[in-house]
Amino acid sequence: MLPLPRGQDFYIFPIVEENIRAYTPPMRRATLSLITLVVFFASLSASAQDWAKTRLDASPRHREYVTLKHGDRSLQAFVVYPEVSGKAPVVVLIHEIFGLADWVKEMADELAAAGYIVVAPDLLSGSGPNGGGTDSYPGMDAITKAVSGLNPDIVNADLDAAADYGRKLPASNGTVVSVGFCWGGGKSFAFAAHRKDLTAAFVFYGPPPSEFASIVAPVYGFYAGNDARIGATLPATIEGMKAAGKKFDPVTYNGAGHGFMRAGEDPANNNPANKVARDQAFTRLTSLLKSLPASHSSTAAPSSAKPSSRDAKSTAAAASCHSEAATATM
Template sequence: MSDVLTVTTDSGDLPVHRWLPPSGTGPGLLLLQEIFGVSDYIRSRAADLARAGYVVYAPQLYWRLDAGELDEADPDLLGKGMALAQQLPWADALADARASLTALRAAPEVSGGVGVIGFCYGGGLAFNVAALEPVDALVSYYGSALPNLLDLAQAVGTPSLHHFGTADAYLPLDVVEKIRAAVTADNDRAEFELHEGAGHAFDNPNPAFHHPGASAAAWPHTLAFLDEHLGAAQG
């Protein structure tokens, strides 16, 4: 179960979904959405992380657009998600993510470190946040904006884990290798995991994107990485 908090920003009240671990307290994780918003899939992953021992905040980044929830069964889900992402200025999304991180860090339920995890759109946003804010761990699933953010790589010194598929049409393997080179050049704590045959958004259970093998392999690695650097895994 989750509830919704509000974080005050210069533009108004930002809705932030919150999940608590069974113990009620634990390290914090900022979870940043795909282009489809705080969808059922993102909520499911947030619940998984909470069960593993984390206090999870997932800001509703489209709140300024008054877009409502996307129908994940819509045949044009990808097109509608891309249209929403294009309407949202990156600077606004980044400001909201940073405000959410500040609120998470100050939350009384949070004990220990604070990390950031993002998927697709959120994977790039999480990387940008980690370049500007002190976080204890970064997990980025196929961060779609990463090719445009590599000038920030030197500022990301935190332990990081990056998941990519080798059959990603949006981020081809040669682009992924450029990302790897930039992100690991000055950070020996950056890890890359390539998933053979997986396309973009392979963790999303929607049949249009899902790669069961890659998703099943990546998630335990993600939990182990977070446990190593944040130390909350409860099983």
């Protein structure tokens, strides 16, 4: 069943019931009505990722939405802080082709629980109806089309704004990495080719960029065994990164399908390999993050500049509480 447009949940029932009455013998109407409603609610729940939202709502960690500004653009980002006593690395989390959905925010919270400040920008900010972001679109198909059509240069500029914001936070130790899934995995790889002061890039089942020569940071890949669309790009990516003298460390999880990080957490998942891959990949990700060096500086180079470029300006808005809307200008 296709996901339903948001805001139309209560209009589907007259349509369903009308079809049942028109095409179903009277004695079967009650049974089919019940089946239709069960399927409808199951589909709606899966589309909304309610299980992820439930987990996120139970989290004790501080989370907030901030507005990042660069040029004439305003960008919404979801930020989660770890409960730690010292300064922490920053993870720029790049969403799937499904936008800043509940699972992405729940994953941001999971990484914060592991000890990292997570900045997850909504890359659809301003492009939706009435200038909204992911939540303003009428359904998943519209979100997918919108994400697919995003300008790569604007995406990199948005990710720069998120990285600059995270690096300037008083709680940041100056280390910034990118982590992306699916479409976002490809953007994490591309961001490594764009930004010179990135400490590392983590690519979950995403395609490679068009060139590797400009990559400075090590790139770590996480791929699914049952995902030929992306897996078929791996041999050329490995060879290209090797020829360019870049560090690329990919791991493929046999039996897992594309999107296994989300699918492996979904209670409706029916492929055990997705759960195994998700757990192993998360352990690998957090272990690699722990091994990264800290720059111990919140004034490292912004955007794609060299590390010796201008100091970043501090921003008092970064320490805002839940009740305040933080805004940072990049």
